[in-house]
Amino acid sequence: MGLLGILLALALLMWLAFRGWSVLLVAPAAALLAAAMSGEPLLAHWTQTFMGGASRFVAQWFPLFLLGGLFGKLMDDSGSITSIARYLTERLGTHRTMLSVVIASAVVTYGGVSVFVAFFVLVPMAQEMFRAADIPRRLMPATICLGAFTFTMSALPGSPSINNAIPMPYFGTTPFAAPGLGIIASIITLAFGMWWLGRAEAAARQAGEGYGGGLYVAPAIDEKIREHATAAGEFDPAEILHGKRCDGGPSFALAVLPLVLVIVTNFLMSLVVLRRLDYSFLAEKAWGGITIGAVAGTWSVAVALAVGALTVVVVNYRRLPALRESMDAGANSSVLPVLTIGSLVGFGAVVAAMPAFAVVRDAVLSIQGGPLVSLTAAMNVLAGLTGSASGGMVIALDALGDTYMRLAAEQGIDPALLHRVATISSGTLDALPHNGTVLTVLQVSGLTHRESYFDMVMTVIVSVIISSLAVIVLGSVFGSF
Template sequence: MGLLGILIGLAILMSLAFRGWTILLLAPFAALVAAAFSGAPLLAHWTQTFMGAAAGFIAQFFPLFLLGALFGKLMEDSRSVDAIADVMTRTLGPKRAILAVVLAGALVTYGGVSLFVAFFVIAPMGQALFRAGAVPKRLLPAALALGTSTFTMSALPGTPAIQNAIPMPFFGTTAFAAPGLGIIASAVMLGFGLWWLNLRRRRAAAAGEGYGETAATALADDLTVRELATTAREFDPNEIGAGTRSLQRPSATLAILPLAVVVVVNLLMAQLILPSLDFGFLAEPGWSETSLGAVGGVWAVAVALLSGILALLATSFRRLPQLRASVDAGANASVLPILSVASLVGFGAVVAALPAFEAVKEWVLGIEGGPLVSLAVATNILAALTGSASGGMTIALDALGSTFMEIAATTGLDPEVLHRVTVISSGTLDSLPHNGAVVTMLAVCGSSHKESYFDVVMAAVVSALLALVAVILLASAFGSF
């Protein structure tokens, strides 16, 4: 009965969440349904297990959600993202429209800008480029997904994406974990994605297919789109239209500077500054008896994002006509996403605490291929079921992270490999049709699942799965590098 309750809870969560019901109510309800089938104390699981796990997630990661959303909103309102997209447009032109969209998305998201901000700014640029280059508009969502939602989210060393930060407290790693494997994974994703999109472009040209008709764009504040989006990523798209955008663009140099600051400061903090300081006091009871390994990675990313914000304000203060409104919108954009993901984490904590979950755990650990394959499968399944890379990954790590660390300690497996495999795994099957980022991206591009989703699968899902296989094979043969 306990296992049946877990399955029913998951079914309730999936079916209603994908219809736009708020996860803030669905997650505790589904958790209590699962607990009820196990005969577990419902109120205790709600207030102690569910809320304890949700509160713990917020305590660990709210600084990154807050600073990331604020940085993205300021980059948008200062029109820095516009300036970067314009540089790509002028440099690569309509003949390389696909590459321009991919690189523009990759540059801004690797620098710390939320992919939703990138969607709303880069999509219009991409539409103009694709139209001028006679590239079918149905390929635009896939190009946008490849640039914003694949290697810069899960593989490229140092990316400040929240997905790359979540494993750090579990494994004692930094955003630069397994850099060699991450670079190879990034090359696989980018290389396969570009090959596929250009193959499709050439076939369309040979068939005489041009840009195509323009469809209506869905509103960002559509309730269903918003609920799905805030579960999938760290920015509430409802805040895109808040604040006031600058009338002038900054120069390309000033636009890119804050992104460079984020990357450089993250590297310096993670590799040089924090390791050189004495944080022995963290082991004391007053500091939760933690260690630098458990918090250093989050600290590095937080300081990097804060530095990027300060650099942006220093160079673009006069281009922010209503700074307070922009700051308020950025801060507000972080609240619903972190509460939504925290609710998913709470659901996972209740499920993991039920006796029936031991059977699930044994099945996962018994998967042939070793611990890396087991970890990849568990993360993939949970990311697919929840429609959230961050939510699915956190549930997997809360339930199995300590077990995999014990396996690593006994087998000599480097935790950095666990980090990279987990992050890449979270960004594969999360891009199924119901994923909030996919729904939002198609709406912004004026496309539909029927027109564009197959190419999104090839560029964002298949490319990531190929990269995941490559990383597991290389790590199994050579370890972390």
């Protein structure tokens, strides 16, 4: 009954979340179902196990959600995202429209801007370019998503995304874990995605298919899609409408400066500053009895995002007509996502506490191919079921992180390799049709799954699966580099 309870709880969570129910309600209900069918105490699991897991996630990651939301909103309202995207697309021109959109999407998201902020700038700009180049608008979501939430989210070393940050406390790594493998994975993802888009464009032209759409109309925020979005990312799309965006924008150099500083600060904090300071006091009980490795990555990303946000304000003070409102909106944008994903983590904590979970754990670890393959499988399954790369990753690592570290020590696997495999593989099946990022970009684009999803599968799922397999093979043969 215990194993059946876990499976039914997962099915209930997935079905109700897909229907648009709030995960804040669904996750504890599903967790209590699993506990009830296992004969476990319900209230104790709700207040102690569920809330214990959820509160640990919120306590650990809220600073990054807060600073990420603030940075993204300031970049948007200052006109910096628009300036960067317009500069890059104008330089490359309409004869390289798809590459222009991919690069513009990649630059802003690798610099720390949430995809949910970037979509509302990139979509109308991409529509202008696709119309000018007479490329079918149905290919636009696949093009934007290739740049916005594939390699920049999980593969490129130093990415300040929450997905690249989550493995750090489990494996004692930094955002720059396995940089060589991350770069190779990024090249593979980008190359395959651009090949597919070029093939799709050529087929459309041969068939006489043009842009085929009207003028862009900014959509309202659908509450059902908002629920999906807050489980998949770190920004509540409803806050896009708050604050005030300036009419103009800074020059490209000033617009891109905060993004550059985020990456540089992250690098310096991770690989230079924190390594030279004495943090032995963290071993004391008052500080949690931890090592610097458990928090160094989080501190590095937090400082980098704070520097980026401060730079946006200093450079664009006069371009932020409602600074307090923009900052409030950015801060508020972090609350619902962190609580939503925290609820998913709480659900995972209850499931992991069930006696029958030992069967699930043993089944995962017995997958042929070793720890890297079983870790990839666990990430794919949980990310796909929850529709969230970050939620699926935390659930898996909370339950199995210590086990994988033990296996890594026994088999001589560098934890940095575990980090990179975990981040890349969590960003594959999370992009199934119910994923909040997929739903949001389709809504903002005014398109449907029927029109655009197949090409999104190829650029967002298949391309990352190929790069993930390449990392596993290279990591198994050559180790982490």
